[in-house]
Amino acid sequence: MTMYGRYTQELGVYAREEAARIREDGRHRSPPLKLLEYEKGRCFSLCGVCAVHCQRFLMSRVGEDWIFLILLGLVMALVSFVMDFCIALLLQAQKWMSGGLDSNVILQYLAWVTYPVVLISFSAGFTHIVAPQAAGSGIPEMKTILRGVVLKEYLTLKTFVAKVVGLTCALGSGLPLGKEGPFVHIASLCAALLCKFMSFFGGIYENESRNTEMLAAACAVGVGCCFAAPIGGVLFSIEVTSTFFAVRNYWRGFFAATFSAFIFRVLAVWNRDEETITALFKTRFRLDFPFDLQELPAFAVIGIASGFGGALFVYLNRLIVQFMRKQKTINKFLMKKRLLYPALVTLLISTLSFPPGFGQFMAGQLTQKETLVSFFDNRTWTKQGMTEDFNYDSHSAAWKHPQANVFVILVIFIVMKFWMSALATTLPVPCGAFMPVFVIGAAFGRLVGESMAAWFPEGINTDGIIYPIVPGGYAVVGAAALSGAVTHTVSTAVIVFELTGQISHILPIMIAVILANAVAQSLQPSIYDSIIRIKKLPYLPELGWGHHEKYNIRVEDIMVRDVRYITLNSTYRDLHEILLIGNLKTVALVESAESMILLGSIERAQLQALLTQHLSRERRLEFIRDRADAERKRVSVVSTPSSEEGGQKVNHEISTEESSFTPARPISPKPLKPALKRTSTAEKNIEIPTSNITHTHTFTYLWKHFKIEEWEEQQLDEQVNFNSCKIDPAPFQLVERTSLHKTHTIFSLLGLDHAYVTSIGRLIGVVSLRELRKAIEGSMTVKGVKVRPPLASFRDSGTSGTSSESEATELHKLWDRHTSISIPREHQPNTSDSDEKSHLFFFFRIMTFLLAN
């Protein structure tokens, strides 16, 4: 999560521009790409042929998808294993250092504190230098990418390196950070890089939608190999990243995640860490009587409390970010010294968790993993409130304190870890929030479980047989509930089953998770949606639950009525003006301004190409040659002997103009600023030749320049010839009366960016993501963009009879159109306005030109 640079208003805009640029690049690059590939083919000819043959054989036998998914699973399992290994080493080093210095507390403290500060600073610095996009969780970005938005820098090799190295260091520091979110990102990076690698062999990897499917599978792999939880991974990734899920991609995720989890655990067996393949945090609860029916209220309480806790965590996290951003002085200071904030935070957290210091009251010496193992332990830590007489094992000993009660320690642990985690996840290093929250949830569950065990020391009686209460089960329930509440997912339940290797507590866990979700979802967005809002990523928010208004808001209430369009009769001038106006991605093409029948949409780049082509160097030269020919004829008629000289002179003129005449009215992909820049370079080009020539030459040149401008003006007034232009003949259309609910569904289903609103073929408006987002947020927070709320609420009580009437009235428009009543549009004044502007611009250019001479 980058604190400074990225957390700005402009990221959305930036992303959108980037997306547009990529698309244009792709288009412009396509012909040279072919050439390039051909050359590549010549270089690697032998190797390439071999590879292609091998690959074709394999593909035909096994199918490309399978190979891809196996490779992805394998790579991710290796990455996960190696990273875990390194993290374990780093954590061990810290323990060893502070353990070796236990003679001197100050030295020990320095060692304990310096180590994480150095690691975190390195992680933040490395991430910042190599790829600032690597900071943070990555799940919000993946969600946005899977929504169809292209975030260019998020799927590069640089980002991969930064994320892997940064994450290893960050987790090695012992701060309460998680690896789940980053792993989703790493897996997606892996998939994207593999796709690139495999498209080198050709095949279907250049297909856009195929790549998206693979990215979705990669998200599942990320979670799967992080927790060795294939099913939970698939479900979690679906819940977290998708709005509509294509069931036909389901098997991809399952296959890759299972394979990855399998390899991940097999590596552990080969490394002699484990005897066989088992769960990561194996529990040993009794199977025959996992819990009593009467314990269910306690589980429900855990669920509800976790719901509130989860919402609070999200709120706290956002509050910290917003506070840091608002405080101008702090912000300025931190912007200068980028590494200071992470270092300070790390210092604070590690000081507080220093084991001989305050850390003794919150089990500071345990790593996240050890803490979880101790929480999931079968045995009760307390019997009738006395902590003395129970048999501590190595990890559980951390919870024993001579002065303090187990309950007090647990409460301190929960409170301290809560704000620490919320704070730590705002650091600009690769880190996730899932695991810290999971641990806090487990601690809370354990607290409730220990309380229950203290309350019913003999267990809750059922028919004579005594089954003591298992606080470990409560810890499992709490972990699932709190992580579910923070991420707004139900599948944390499944992850927990796979993590612990036991499913006996399925009903309590499901009940707690669902209750936690219900509470949290009604209070706050999920942590990922919260980050999306903070980072202003271009994402469509979800519709809330049970908000009836969304059925009553219609497209006509939210659409933009002033649509930019071009007609079949448009002149190039109109095109030019449309391009100057703003940041439209596509422009609507209508039959005529009177009929307004929507014929299709044309991309901005296409229009630019049209305009550039029409005013191209070639056509200019042609015009000049034609004029020169005419001149020559005139000259030859007037003075036949000097025809040779005159011809030479004209030729000279032509060559001068050829060298100087880059488009006088430059049409570039970026219309405003760069256009001005290029103009100045163009004028420089003009300057250089003219300064060498005599004054008379300059004047004739100027005269010709005016001629060219005249020609240009004349060209601009011509009708556009759309023949060489790619038109999308079926842009998505909505109707005025389409409900907000349906619009949202269609936008999310098809990943639309905008849709035209038509009424019987006539273009009457346009709805883009922005309007939709505003409307949704408006419908939830009362204030908003309800342009016609009284009508909308009136419609609510309207019966089917009246609605059909109102739909019938639309036909009048049809008849109006048919009887050819022209509709006055505000386009005309607009045109004249910008005409004035362009005249001014023209005048300005001539002035600068004269002054330069």
Place this chain on the structure above:
Amino acid sequence: MTMYGRYTQELGVYAREEAARIREDGRHRSPPLKLLEYEKGRCFSLCGVCAVHCQRFLMSRVGEDWIFLILLGLVMALVSFVMDFCIALLLQAQKWMSGGLDSNVILQYLAWVTYPVVLISFSAGFTHIVAPQAAGSGIPEMKTILRGVVLKEYLTLKTFVAKVVGLTCALGSGLPLGKEGPFVHIASLCAALLCKFMSFFGGIYENESRNTEMLAAACAVGVGCCFAAPIGGVLFSIEVTSTFFAVRNYWRGFFAATFSAFIFRVLAVWNRDEETITALFKTRFRLDFPFDLQELPAFAVIGIASGFGGALFVYLNRLIVQFMRKQKTINKFLMKKRLLYPALVTLLISTLSFPPGFGQFMAGQLTQKETLVSFFDNRTWTKQGMTEDFNYDSHSAAWKHPQANVFVILVIFIVMKFWMSALATTLPVPCGAFMPVFVIGAAFGRLVGESMAAWFPEGINTDGIIYPIVPGGYAVVGAAALSGAVTHTVSTAVIVFELTGQISHILPIMIAVILANAVAQSLQPSIYDSIIRIKKLPYLPELGWGHHEKYNIRVEDIMVRDVRYITLNSTYRDLHEILLIGNLKTVALVESAESMILLGSIERAQLQALLTQHLSRERRLEFIRDRADAERKRVSVVSTPSSEEGGQKVNHEISTEESSFTPARPISPKPLKPALKRTSTAEKNIEIPTSNITHTHTFTYLWKHFKIEEWEEQQLDEQVNFNSCKIDPAPFQLVERTSLHKTHTIFSLLGLDHAYVTSIGRLIGVVSLRELRKAIEGSMTVKGVKVRPPLASFRDSGTSGTSSESEATELHKLWDRHTSISIPREHQPNTSDSDEKSHLFFFFRIMTFLLAN
């Protein structure tokens, strides 16, 4: 699965007509409905107001969805529990009967055989009489309904009753039948009925899309409360019924299924069946070392073999159905005696499983549940191939036979149950195939497990410690793999975890299930898709894996170019002809036959209403009155004294005509046959008055009748006034170059029935589900509808340069249109042809009229 009547070509057509009828009914009924509600309101005024207030309070507090889902879960849990209880009673009765008669084998046999025959016959008969739709699994129909097709009779109270009673009897008979599929259907029925019930209180339950969401949740509840497996239920229902899944509905399924499973298990606790809430088929495998890494190949073998077995099962099932249908003599005989086929099948199956007879070699005395419990048992049945020295418990004793080996018995069991299950699931009773397949899979797994245990009696060595092999684990893997292969789902793995309450075998199960799916999916469709094909339900098949052709087939290759359309200038005669032609649901409205600009689409019913209204009784009377007025004026001018009489005469004529003049050219919802019928009744109406009147009257009448016909003809030639007609102004549009893959995605995403193909606003074709289905099946089976396969394959090698060129050429059409070149259409000859027909028809009517007098 109805064997006879329903398995016909026409079901698809039938369903479509039904769908159309429902929609029309809904439209026609809407005004009276309001009246009805108002009266209802008066009747239950006090009670209603109270209920509404209560309900509003609750809704505002808890949300309508929650209440609905809780109710649904509760009802389904009760249904499931009661049904299980009844089934257990029925099965116990059979055992008790045959057990009590063990002195006489023949009597015992008779009792053993008669009992299931009676139950199955009753079930088949009851289902047939009450609701034939209740037969079979129900999942294929639910899949179709969730796809957006309205199958009217499948969601009624009658069907609910038939399904519940029929299923209880069928399962009580002891045949290898399952309850999962029917439970999905029952839950959906429950949800539909609850929706109806709750829409009585008002609220959002009238919303179409909301109902679909609720049905999706209901499917999850069905599986969830059948196996007490909420997570597996949700996933299974998603995999089986959805193509694209809206993640925002996820929680609904989870919530309802969890609640339902909870209540279902709590009922068992209250009934003292269980001590606390646990899994249905609880296993007790060891946790610390569930399986050795070296056993994985065996698990993989189970997976692959299950894949082949699953495909074989689907094939066998389809083969039996098709065989029964093809054999005309058998078919005719069975059609007469509907109950004979079920009775014969039951007789055969129960004879073979008679415990003292052949049943002793296949554990015939065990019920499905007992069989499963014995398969999932921890202990090995065999030690070094000897079956003597192991300690049998009650169920496992069935697998001991003095003459035969355990392996032999298991093989016989698998083979016999395999064809028995495939046969039994074709019976016309409510039944599913999941459980029988699950049992067979478990048996196969057990067989492999026992073999492994015999092969490695000491377990596979790992570092000195001996862990014996657990054949029960193999049984679990086999069960998941085979049921996964038959249904093409991965979530059977999750169901198995929840059923057994253990997740320790997660990796073997996932590997086996994925392998089984990979094999089965490449060989056969899933059992549900197979039934959809057999029943010819209107469902879009899935795209296969890795078929590249689907990216190269374009809409233009598969679309129908001869689209029926009406224009803004169409006359009522055109309308009439379009309506006569066929079974179009909607008709395209274009601007004119020359421009072909698509303006929208109009539903058939709307056009019918337009036509009926234009030739309505009121307008006829008006015309006659106008004419009478004109006549009267003429009469009054000619002979003033007899004006009174003339006026009376005219009045009499009018009244005659009023009584007789139902529309002369009746326009009914069913255009062809019923139209003829009504015509004859109309002529009878004409006959009765005329026979009482004098001949001169008849002739004047006839003259007037001709006048009316003339008027009618004149009316038909008028231009249609679309003012009172509901037009869908934005029907879904595709482009010629849209790929099959994208088209399929869009059709499945939006649940489309047809889409128009346009080229820059011009209508050039239409694609309906049928074409798409043909194209997909064609692209898979080589032969097919590839209208332009050479081009399609040519396009494959086409580069981006050529494609943009071809896209640019489309513009010529635009210009053509703009310069108003009319396109010759084959519509003209068509019109004249049907004109001739209508003339003939008219002549025929006059002749019959004259002859009748």
